[in-house]
Amino acid sequence: MKKALTILLLAASFFSCKKTYEVLQPDYATWALFKNPAAIRINTSARNAMEGVYNLKTGTDVFGELVAVKWSYAIRGGDTSFHVSGFFGKDVAWFICEGKRLGDSILLNGYWRKMVNVETGIMRFVINQANGANKILSANPIIDSGSITMDGVFGAGQDEPKVAISFTYDRKLNKSPAPFEILAHRGGGRTSDLLQVSENSVNIILKTPEFGSTGIEIDVRFTKDGVPILYHDNDLNLRVVQKSGLVGPIENYTYDQLTAFVRLVNGEKIPTLREALNAVLYQTGLTFVWLDTKYIGSLAPVQAIQKEFLQKAAAAGRNLKIVIGLPGKDQYFSFLELPDYLNTPSLCELSIEEAATTNSIWAPRFTEGLQADKVAQVQAQGRRVFSWTVDVPDFVTQFVQKGNFDGVLSNFPSSVAFNYYTNE
Amino acid sequence: MSKPFFGLIIAVMLLAATLLPAQETIAVDSTARPRRAFVVHVGGGYAHYTRGVKVRAIGLAGSIVRSTVAATFRFMWYPSYRLRFGIETGYTNFYSYSVKNGNVAGRVSLNAIPILFVWSMPLVKRVNVYAGIGTYILNTNLEYQGNVKSRDYVLGSNFAISYTVPLNKNLGLAAEAKYMNAFETRDATLGIQVQAVWRIAKL
Numbered sequence: 001m002k003k004a005l006t007i008l009l010l011a012a013s014f015f016s017c018k019k020t021y022e023v024l025q026p027d028y029a030t031w032a033l034f035k036n037p038a039a040i041r042i043n044t045s046a047r048n049a050m051e052g053v054y055n056l057k058t059g060t061d062v063f064g065e066l067v068a069v070k071w072s073y074a075i076r077g078g079d080t081s082f083h084v085s086g087f088f089g090k091d092v093a094w095f096i097c098e099g100k101r102l103g104d105s106i107l108l109n110g111y112w113r114k115m116v117n118v119e120t121g122i123m124r125f126v127i128n129q130a131n132g133a134n135k136i137l138s139a140n141p142i143i144d145s146g147s148i149t150m151d152g153v154f155g156a157g158q159d160e161p162k163v164a165i166s167f168t169y170d171r172k173l174n175k176s177p178a179p180f181e182i183l184a185h186r187g188g189g190r191t192s193d194l195l196q197v198s199e200n201s202v203n204i205i206l207k208t209p210e211f212g213s214t215g216i217e218i219d220v221r222f223t224k225d226g227v228p229i230l231y232h233d234n235d236l237n238l239r240v241v242q243k244s245g246l247v248g249p250i251e252n253y254t255y256d257q258l259t260a261f262v263r264l265v266n267g268e269k270i271p272t273l274r275e276a277l278n279a280v281l282y283q284t285g286l287t288f289v290w291l292d293t294k295y296i297g298s299l300a301p302v303q304a305i306q307k308e309f310l311q312k313a314a315a316a317g318r319n320l321k322i323v324i325g326l327p328g329k330d331q332y333f334s335f336l337e338l339p340d341y342l343n344t345p346s347l348c349e350l351s352i353e354e355a356a357t358t359n360s361i362w363a364p365r366f367t368e369g370l371q372a373d374k375v376a377q378v379q380a381q382g383r384r385v386f387s388w389t390v391d392v393p394d395f396v397t398q399f400v401q402k403g404n405f406d407g408v409l410s411n412f413p414s415s416v417a418f419n420y421y422t423n424e
Numbered sequence: 425m426s427k428p429f430f431g432l433i434i435a436v437m438l439l440a441a442t443l444l445p446a447q448e449t450i451a452v453d454s455t456a457r458p459r460r461a462f463v464v465h466v467g468g469g470y471a472h473y474t475r476g477v478k479v480r481a482i483g484l485a486g487s488i489v490r491s492t493v494a495a496t497f498r499f500m501w502y503p504s505y506r507l508r509f510g511i512e513t514g515y516t517n518f519y520s521y522s523v524k525n526g527n528v529a530g531r532v533s534l535n536a537i538p539i540l541f542v543w544s545m546p547l548v549k550r551v552n553v554y555a556g557i558g559t560y561i562l563n564t565n566l567e568y569q570g571n572v573k574s575r576d577y578v579l580g581s582n583f584a585i586s587y588t589v590p591l592n593k594n595l596g597l598a599a600e601a602k603y604m605n606a607f608e609t610r611d612a613t614l615g616i617q618v619q620a621v622w623r624i625a626k627l
Contacts, residue, residue, distance in 0.1 A: 224572075235576055238609060243477045245519065245532040247562045247609070248574030256569050260525055261532065263480040 021118050023194040026111045026158050028122045034109040039100035046101070047071045047082065049141035050148065052169050053422050054086075059154070059165030063112075064090030067167055068421035071099075072209035075283040083210050084108060087418035091116045092393060094414040095123045095154075096210045104129040106136060112154055115193060115412050116393075122161045125152035132169070145170050173421040181288045181407030182416045184213040185389050186232060187276070190411050191240060191265045198264035199240070200230035202271045205279045208286070212417025215288025216280070217325070217388075217409055220273055220302060221295050227255035228273035228301060232294065240265060251295075273302070277309045281320060290347055290409070292325040299324060299334045303344055310345075323347040323361060332358065347386065352378060359383070363409075366390045370403040379404070390416070460627040463510075465498035465598065467619025473519045474603075474614050481532070483525035492517035492535075494604065494615045498554075500544060508544040512556055512582070513537060516604050518611045523568065530568025536606055537561040540582055547585075554584040560606040578608035588621055596621040 029035070054067050067086040074081055086095040097110030108125040127133045132148030135141055148169035155161035186199035188208030197203040200219055208216060219232040233240055235249050244261045246253065253262075258270055271279075273291070280286050291302060306322045313320035323345040326332045332350055335341055335358055348360035352374050355362035362378045363386045364371060375385045388409035390399050399408050400419035410416045471494035479488060494517075500510035520533035540556035547553055560580040566572040586600035598619040605612040 237576075242480060243610070244479060244481065245521065245534040245564060246566060246574065247534065247564045247576040252572055252574040253566070254569065257566065257572065260483075260523065260530070260568060261479075261481045261566070267480065 021194065023113070023118045023120055023196070024157070025196050026120060026122045028109055028111050028124070030122075031107075031109050031124060033102065034098075034100060034107050034124075036102055039102040039107060041082070042099045042101050042106060045139070045141060046106070046136045047084070047099070049136045049143050050084065050106075051173055052143065052148075053171050053173060054148075054150065054167035055170050056165070056167045057149075059163070059167075062090070062154075062163075063088040063093050063165070066170075066418075066422050068173060068212075068418050070173065070212060070417070070421065072212075073285060074206040074209060076206060083110070085210050085212060085414070087212055087414045087421065089418055089422070091119075092412045092415045094211065097123065097125065101137065104133055104137070106133045108150070108152070115414070118194065119156070121155045121157055121159065123152060123154040123165070124161055125150045127151070143169060171424075174423045176420075178406060179287075180214075180420055181386065182212055182214045182413050182420060183288065183290060183386065183388075183407055183409040184208045184211060184216050184413040185409055185411045187216050187218050187230065188213065188413070193411060196266060198266040198268050200232055200271070200276075201264050201266070201268040202275055202279045203266070203268050205276060205286075206283055208413065209284055211413045212421075213286065213413040215286055215290065215321075215407070217290040217292050218273075218276055219292045219294045221250060222297070222301075223253060223255040223258060224251055225254040225256075226301070228305065229255065229258070230271050230273065230276050236262065238265075241270075242267075273305055277305070277322070281309060281313055281316065281318060287319055287321065288407070289320070289322045290325050291322065292327060293331050294327075296330045297334065299331065299338055303338050306344070321345060325363075326350065326358065326360065349388075355383070356381065361386060361406075363388055366395060366399060370399065372404060375404045379406070460504050461502045461623050462625040463500045463502055464622045464624055465496060465500065465619045466622070467598070467600065467617045468493060468495035469600075469615055469617030470494070471516050471602075471604070471613035471615030473612070475610050475612050477519055479521055481521070481523050483523045483528075485522045485524040485529075488519050488521045490519050492519075492613070494602070494613060494617060496600070496602070496617055496619060498542060500542070506545045510542055510544070512540045512542045512554075514604075516613050516615070518562075518606075518613065525568075528569060530566070532568070533565045534611070535563050535565075536580075536604070536611065537563070538580060538582060538604060538606075540580070542582070550588050552586050552588065554582070554586070554602075556582045560604075560609075560611075562606065562609065562611070576609075578606050580604070580606035580608065586619070594623040 051070050067088050069086050071084050084097050084099050092115035095112040097108040100107050106127040112123045113120040151166045153161040154165050188204035189195050191199045197207050218230050221231045242263050326348045342359045346360040347363050348355035349363045361384045366387045378385050384406035386407040387399050387405045390396050390408050391411050396415045397419050401423050408416050471492050473490035496514040498512040500508050502508045517535040523530045538560050540558035542556035544554045560578050562576045564574040582604045584600050584602040586598045588596045588598040590596045598621050600617045603614050
């Protein structure tokens, strides 16, 4: 009988459910004051004035001591939406709010999230006249330490926010003399991080500026009929797509077949590379795109699209950089076969010598350490150095604040943004 | 490490874990007949797809077909003690559906071939339980602007309970309820089968 029970228990274990996590973005559109018809959009000058590093006065136990506040925009459906984000130093927490001006006050309404777990909730702020709104809304804002205080409340989940949080302006956001790239992995983050948008989708590209990203890394593969698309894995699987009955390598299917049958986990269709680059160029302020080539074959089609969009960016007056990633030897040798490869912007994950051969940005894996000497050597040759994929908060701090990299790739760009903007 | 290889390793480890202590603690069941033999189970029947599936295909025509046929081929070693083991394969369709996208019609079906290590033991007279783990070979058949046959290998398990009626000394007829679970892709069927149980060698 004992053995029978053992067998039954073993069998039961086969059916036991894997715990599934979910994060429901709080519906914050319930604040009557924010819906007041008299509340209007905040202008560019005021948005810029609010950006900075703030000291938390309350809420430190949940969010830490500092927050870096920055605005971003994205164009959706022809309408430009602005969001103010706050990047906290504890638990990779952030808030994203919409902002409005109501009379002499500024209202911020949105939600917060911690990326180390599934905690989230509504967050709201009011900056009244005495707390700095008069300075922010003036024609020529001059913001000093202590001149802005954001008083707010936050809550858990969909609960009405009641816990106090406030922070006071301390200083401007750090800005290094050379441009520093805050690069978001897979277009903005992994599907598994429950961001309500899927990795390698147009939606996450439009979302990632709210996480502080200045650029993105996206994964390029080709369909059976030669259409370059964004997709990370070798095969269609539930980590990335919903059930459709289609399994196996994505290269087995044509683009029309994938479009007709397959949806990403959050319902988006798999975008083409052109759709993704169009979104970057015409719908965001992102300045850097890393095309991670996940396939083995000629890089000529990707080079042609890269060239086309760099020309479009120049025509639009955008300082957009698009580089072809070389993650392995196969892509490296394919790249060397390209015409004019030395003048084709690229990023090489291999050795420092191979990166020099291809005239690439050098991108060593973070596990190789800060490599100060090698980084300096590459930079002395006029090329940049990025590190990937740095996620652990302590490592992010180390690589951003102690390293000499020109950019860091992370699944948590808000963490990179916090460490970069608060660095003194 | 590839998924099928990983599944194979797990199954072999379970198999080893089953064998080693069993050899040291043999408790011969006087009701177990025959004492040692190779036994083949062959059968088929009806299965129903039990997991959720919300297809977002453009122009979904009709509903998703969840009812299907399933088949089993199982090769077992009946040792002198109650815990038996062997390998199992077979077939089950998971689901299929059709689309009508403008003038373009199409059809998708997903089926699976399990390759599992299975363990079994009698619970009471004529009633056996089975549990298996291993790999499911998933096969997509897509007809939409061309035909595509695509394959993937995923981890899975099964669980079954059967009632066997002996027909003669070496042959029996079994009714078996079976849950086939490709857990890695959250695909599963629950079905009932009729099987011939044939003792092919007695040692």
